[in-house]
Amino acid sequence: MSDSPLPPPPSAGLSDVDIWPLTGLRVTCGDLELRAPDDRMLLDVARLAAQGVHAPDYMPFLVPWTRGTPVQVARSVMTYQWGLRQRTTPADWAIELAVVRDGQPLGMQGLYAKDFLVTRTAETGSWLGLRHQHGGIGTRMRLLVLHLLFEGLDARHATSSAFVDNPGSSGVSRKIGYRPNGVLHQARENGPVDSQLFVLDRADWDARRDELRLEVTIEGLAPVREQLGMV
Numbered sequence: 001m002s003d004s005p006l007p008p009p010p011s012a013g014l015s016d017v018d019i020w021p022l023t024g025l026r027v028t029c030g031d032l033e034l035r036a037p038d039d040r041m042l043l044d045v046a047r048l049a050a051q052g053v054h055a056p057d058y059m060p061f062l063v064p065w066t067r068g069t070p071v072q073v074a075r076s077v078m079t080y081q082w083g084l085r086q087r088t089t090p091a092d093w094a095i096e097l098a099v100v101r102d103g104q105p106l107g108m109q110g111l112y113a114k115d116f117l118v119t120r121t122a123e124t125g126s127w128l129g130l131r132h133q134h135g136g137i138g139t140r141m142r143l144l145v146l147h148l149l150f151e152g153l154d155a156r157h158a159t160s161s162a163f164v165d166n167p168g169s170s171g172v173s174r175k176i177g178y179r180p181n182g183v184l185h186q187a188r189e190n191g192p193v194d195s196q197l198f199v200l201d202r203a204d205w206d207a208r209r210d211e212l213r214l215e216v217t218i219e220g221l222a223p224v225r226e227q228l229g230m231v
Helices: 039-048 070-084 137-152 167-176 201-211 222-227
Strands: 026-030 032-035 092-101 104-114 121-128 157-163 179-188 192-200 218-219
Touching: 026 137, 032 137, 039 070, 039 092, 070 092, 070 179, 070 218, 092 137, 121 137, 137 157, 137 167, 137 218, 157 167, 157 179, 167 192, 192 201, 192 222
Parallel strands: 121 157
Antiparallel strands: 026 032, 026 218, 032 092, 092 104, 104 121, 157 192, 179 192
16 A cells, blocks of 8 residues: 555636636725635625615615615625626626725626627726715726726726716716716616616727826736736
8 A cells, every 4th residue: 555645636827817717806096906705805805895885875886785784785695695606708798996094895887788899898886985976086097997908808898878857977087088878767766767877988088097197006907817818
């Protein structure tokens, strides 16, 4: 009988990034960072949402996930985020990154695309905890995700939308240089609502980039590009 140790299993050398490339993605500018949250951080994101995302008499989302008790809202965040992990394929991806400062999440910044390799177009969406709003973070996090899209993922177009009664979100889009791109008629909490659509083309981004003076670093990009089929 041999006393020699058994060889390690084939998976022993796999890093977190090998298994799930988004774990290594970091988009940073100054004290603000976008990163894919692990389950530990997701729990903190859920607690943040449970403390409030908007005024009680307003709903900025088509799906009213912020309605309910703090526990219901927190659980809604967790189940939604876990479900998103299934949508990270070259044909259809929905990636939501935590907006982090000093190690603490302030909100979430998402980017969503179908057939991106053909259209080179992605939609962005976001939310911030109520106590972190109205301090310029919304603009900065949008600039970070646009840098990732245009400079990191070679997007040609970035789209966004906001309800017409949400001037804060529309204001961020206009400030950055988006152009109006039509109106969508939708249903929100059993009532009609119009959404203003916006688009930012690569040429618009390039024209504003020097003016915006972004000093953004992206870490862990190559494995994410491979995961999304950009080889």
